[in-house]
Amino acid sequence: MDRLEVTIDPLVCACTGYCVQIVPAVFDLPDDDGPTIILDPHPPMDLIHELREAENLCPTQAIRVELTGEPEQEG
Amino acid sequence: MSDELPGYEGTSLDPLTGPAVSQMPWLRSYHDVVEVFRSKAFIQGGGGRRDSAPITGYGVLALAGRDHFERRRIEAVLFRKDMLRWFEREVVGPSLARELAAVTADGVGRTDLLPFLRAVFCDLTCSFWGIDGVDTPDAQDRFLTVVDEMTLGGAVEWERGDHREIVTQSVVAQRRFAAAYLAPAAARRQALIDAVAAGRLDESELPRDLLTVMLRNSRHFEKWDSDVYVRELTLFAPGDTIMRFVPHMVAEIHEWVQDHPEDRARLDDVGFLRRCSLESLRLHPASPYFIRRAVEDTTLASGLHFSAGDYVVLDVTTASLDPEVFGADVDRFDPHRVPRHKVKPVGLAFGEGPHTCIGAAMSMGEVSARRLGPDDPVGLVPFTLRELFRAGVTTDSAEGAQLNSDNARGEFTSFPVRFTTARGLASAGKS
Numbered sequence: 316m317d318r319l320e321v322t323i324d325p326l327v328c329a330c331t332g333y334c335v336q337i338v339p340a341v342f343d344l345p346d347d348d349g350p351t352i353i354l355d356p357h358p359p360m361d362l363i364h365e366l367r368e369a370e371n372l373c374p375t376q377a378i379r380v381e382l383t384g385e386p387e388q389e390g
Numbered sequence: 391m392s393d394e395l396p397g398y399e400g401t402s403l404d405p406l407t408g409p410a411v412s413q414m415p416w417l418r419s420y421h422d423v424v425e426v427f428r429s430k431a432f433i434q435g436g437g438g439r440r441d442s443a444p445i446t447g448y449g450v451l452a453l454a455g456r457d458h459f460e461r462r463r464i465e466a467v468l469f470r471k472d473m474l475r476w477f478e479r480e481v482v483g484p485s486l487a488r489e490l491a492a493v494t495a496d497g498v499g500r501t502d503l504l505p506f507l508r509a510v511f512c513d514l515t516c517s518f519w520g521i522d523g524v525d526t527p528d529a530q531d532r533f534l535t536v537v538d539e540m541t542l543g544g545a546v547e548w549e550r551g552d553h554r555e556i557v558t559q560s561v562v563a564q565r566r567f568a569a570a571y572l573a574p575a576a577a578r579r580q581a582l583i584d585a586v587a588a589g590r591l592d593e594s595e596l597p598r599d600l601l602t603v604m605l606r607n608s609r610h611f612e613k614w615d616s617d618v619y620v621r622e623l624t625l626f627a628p629g630d631t632i633m634r635f636v637p638h639m640v641a642e643i644h645e646w647v648q649d650h651p652e653d654r655a656r657l658d659d660v661g662f663l664r665r666c667s668l669e670s671l672r673l674h675p676a677s678p679y680f681i682r683r684a685v686e687d688t689t690l691a692s693g694l695h696f697s698a699g700d701y702v703v704l705d706v707t708t709a710s711l712d713p714e715v716f717g718a719d720v721d722r723f724d725p726h727r728v729p730r731h732k733v734k735p736v737g738l739a740f741g742e743g744p745h746t747c748i749g750a751a752m753s754m755g756e757v758s759a760r761r762l763g764p765d766d767p768v769g770l771v772p773f774t775l776r777e778l779f780r781a782g783v784t785t786d787s788a789e790g791a792q793l794n795s796d797n798a799r800g801e802f803t804s805f806p807v808r809f810t811t812a813r814g815l816a817s818a819g820k821s
């Protein structure tokens with residue numbers, strides 16, 4: 316089963332805060348000079364449209380939203 | 391007599407009467423500038439005397455807060471990867487191929503890079519804005535003449551001439567542009583938008599340009615006077631900006647590979663060209679400085695204190711030459727430069743925080759360690775440089791390049807080059 320994986324390239328993130336405004340459940344701004352924080356790297360599938368908008372709105376293309384396979388359970 | 395600049399009459403613009411830039415404190419260290427760019431305690435568009443307001447007022451650059459976010463959200467559709475790929479491969483690629491063919495037809499390939507790029511990027515400006523019918527050399531020339539007059543006033547802050555005179559000319563040019571180009575293009579697009587609303591046309595058949603995007607979001611733009619459309623277009627002249635820094639890049643890369651022949655083979659590598667472009671932008675930023683206003687009392691990490699209402703100038707030119715960050719040889723072009731501190735590969739070229747340039751990826755492509763796929767856009771600047779070097783661009787030592795002494799942007803007014811091979815012609819329209 317597919318699941319969402321959200322990543323941010325810390326080298327290029329410019330901390331615009333747009334993603335935080337669109338999907339506050341997934342992104343947050345840092346208190347220091349670091350990149351945007353990912354609160355939930357595997358958010359629920361029903362956020363896909365908001366996440367795609369955040370990805371498209373990012374002027375430095377730091378955000379990537381991908382569909383990945385569910386990791387296999389061990390044991 | 392009032393010293394207000396012209397252009398406010400009949401608009402919702404208020405004269406901005408804050409302090410002049412020379413009266414504001416200037417921040418010149420890299421870390422101070424980045425901190426203010428990112429800080430919620432400062433905003434852009436908070437007033438201050440902006441002589442260009444009659445030309446670009448209430449454009450995305452001048453907005454703050456909710457209005458700014460809403461505008462960015464509306465316009466982001468034009469900066470998606472599929473659009474950037476289209477601009478590169480279907481607009482700029484064929485334009486480059488056409489102009490290279492024209493220049494090299496005589497077997498000598500000698501030209502001035504400025505008018506050459508001006509012709510190349512005319513198609514991009516029309517496609518991005520949504521202006522139709524500029525499809526002959528004469529039509530291009532007429533169009534670019536009025537565009538040049540408009541955009542000069544949009545960047546009047548950097549001009550050394552009489553600002554009132556420049557802005558007056560630009561306001562007149564904007565009115566000519568609005569009547570001759572904007573009005574008919576808007577009427578055509580509005581008819582298409584109406585047809586979509588009536589179910590007579592599929593949405594996918596709408597043009598993909600700024601004018602269509604603005605008209606489809608007219609409720610947002612109706613917050614301001616109707617001239618906000620022409621002012622927003624003036625602000626977004628992608629070719630106009632790129633033209634300013636490509637000649638510096640050609641000069642610096644050309645000199646670099648002469649001194650470092652081991653890098654000559656990399657002139658076909660967009661990753662290398664992107665690094666060169668960013669290093670060149672560090673030395674010649676497109677905007678020499680930015681203005682911010684504090685909206686609350688705040689103290690920077692360096693100890694500098696600002697009270698709510700204070701203005702500050704972010705001196706990007708000097709901060710990009712901060713030896714504490716970039717080393718002792720800061721004024722040398724070195725695409726392999728390793729900064730002393732961890733700084734972003736793009737430096738300050740596109741700003742940081744909420745007002746990060748919306749066109750950063752359009753200009754430079756994706757600046758990250760990720761491996762680009764074959765369909766990913768590479769960025770208009772690396773793309774253009776690759777095609778120029780494929781065509782064997784070289785500075786023409788027979789003629790001297792001229793810098794523009796009329797403004798503070800360090801841009802060229804003349805940059806003679808030769809294209810020594812037509813190798814790029816066949817490929818310029820492709821990836």
